[in-house]
Amino acid sequence: MKTHTIDELQEVAKEVRRDVVKMILKAGAGHPAGSLGMVDVFVALYYAILRNDPKNPEWEDRDRLILSNGHICPARYAVMSHVGYFEHKNLLKLGSFKSILQGHPDKRFLSSLETTSGPLGSGLAQAAGIAYAARMDQKRFRTFVITSDGEHDEGNHWEAVAFVGKNNLSNLTMIVDRNNIQIDGFTEEVMPLEPLIDKYKAFHWAILEVDGHNIKEIVEACNKARAIYENPTVIIARTIPGKGVPFMEGNPNWHSKAPNSDEVREAIKDIRNMKGEIEDY
């Protein structure tokens, strides 16, 4: 794949955000806030980090990308279509009968997904199984896994955090979508996660933090993680849920609600106006 400048990737991210909003409107259901919040991470991964080939998705030495919090699949689907895994027109069939893009990721319908996912808390363990098996066979590929902050409430996740730490799976990188919201409200009110960094430290992980909307930072952190041989790495990506659509940003009410067509018009206008530069927050 050709290399892209950060400016170009920011333009791609805008396109993807427009796709995501339209997909969820058409589907009439979905999770707009989390999906929009992770667009930049997916763009960074698919355009600048993952060693893979959309024309040969089963290539055995490809980097793996496991999406644990499957509900943000609209963002992944949209980016996958942009890099050529399937035709762009499929996006508007999100969650419809016999669509390759099921409402939650379903590998039976789209084999280029690494796993079927949605129920929270299992993705890290699956990624750990892949990374452990790959290390047994001296494979060089890397396993990436995206998890949400809300799913840190799950016991299954922490069982896997301990397993990965115990086995020093340095061929695994986890990106945590730290957007501070979950269905019932803000994470720190529903079930506090902080101090999150200290928790990972205690399990012998290497920790990196990035602005989850700064593509350059995301790429640099992932490259740095490739060079850490002593520990697995967690990249805590600080993201704004609903990023790009001001009336959705940071608002838990948009966790799992589809916008209506007026709201989508407003959202698309907002996305068009995004300056493409990363604001501090």
Add this chain to the structure above:
Amino acid sequence: MLNSKLFLSDKIFKKDIEVKLMRDGFGLGLLEAGEKDPRIVVLSADLKESTKASYFAEKFPERFIEVGVAEQALVTIASGMANYGKIPFCTSYAIFSPGRNWEQIRTTIGIDSYPVKIIGAQSGLNIGHYGVTHQGLEDIALMTVIPNMNVVVPSDYLEAKKAILLMAEDNKPYYMRLPRIESPVYTTEKTPFKFGKANVLTESKNPEVTIVATGLMVYEALLAYKELEKNGIETIVVNMHTIKQIDEETIIRQAKLTGAVVTVEEHQVIGGLGSIVSSVLSNNFPVPMEILGVQDRFGQSGKPKELFEEYGLTKEDIIKAVKKVIARKNS
């Protein structure tokens, strides 16, 4: 008389019939499978000694993975390993796996049909002393309800061993339950064993009832058969070692032959062998049935014999059910 094509043990009804642990059959079968196929890996949730995964662990430490007391991690890590291309065996007790990690098995193994093999040891009332919290009596129901899942319940040491070797070669998910106690080895190395093909253990010119049993209850059914024979009541005993995919053909053929069926299982009657056999017959050839098993109750501590008596799973209970179903058939 015994079905001569099955080469059952000469000592089948003798006092000195050999008794062995099915868990040992599992552990040794796993060792043999591991020697044949380097893709096999074994995961343990802190129970390698009692599940007998220890034989494999000693021989192949690099392919043995300890996950700690974490049954959800057990199966989800296995799912990832199978996704990569390994053939994982997950070992724990039935009550914890699949008891505690059912949704993970459904989502990360069932839907995409990964070849993960889940071994639930210490299933049933027979674990005795340890009591209700550890008696897995619901595992067959939990696993048969998942599409793509295959469910196997061996009835002696040799069957457990044969089952492991076969499932290791089949690229599908499996659940196998194992009891804690030793049991008579009534089959031989020559006894045929094929998933989905029930073994019809006895033959008769004029059979009145078919007894379909699974697991430890198969030998109990054979003892009932022997005693009934002495009293002039001829029965056919079927070893239903594969609960899913169930051998519909044998069930229907037997119902047509005898016109009455008794099922026996060391499991809840709701969602177990009896439920599945009755649904096969309801759809094809309904006959009077008696379903023996745990009747929607929880277990408790006690010796296996005391518990089998309390919950109606002895030879005498089977004989009573046979007589009752004959009366129903003839009424």
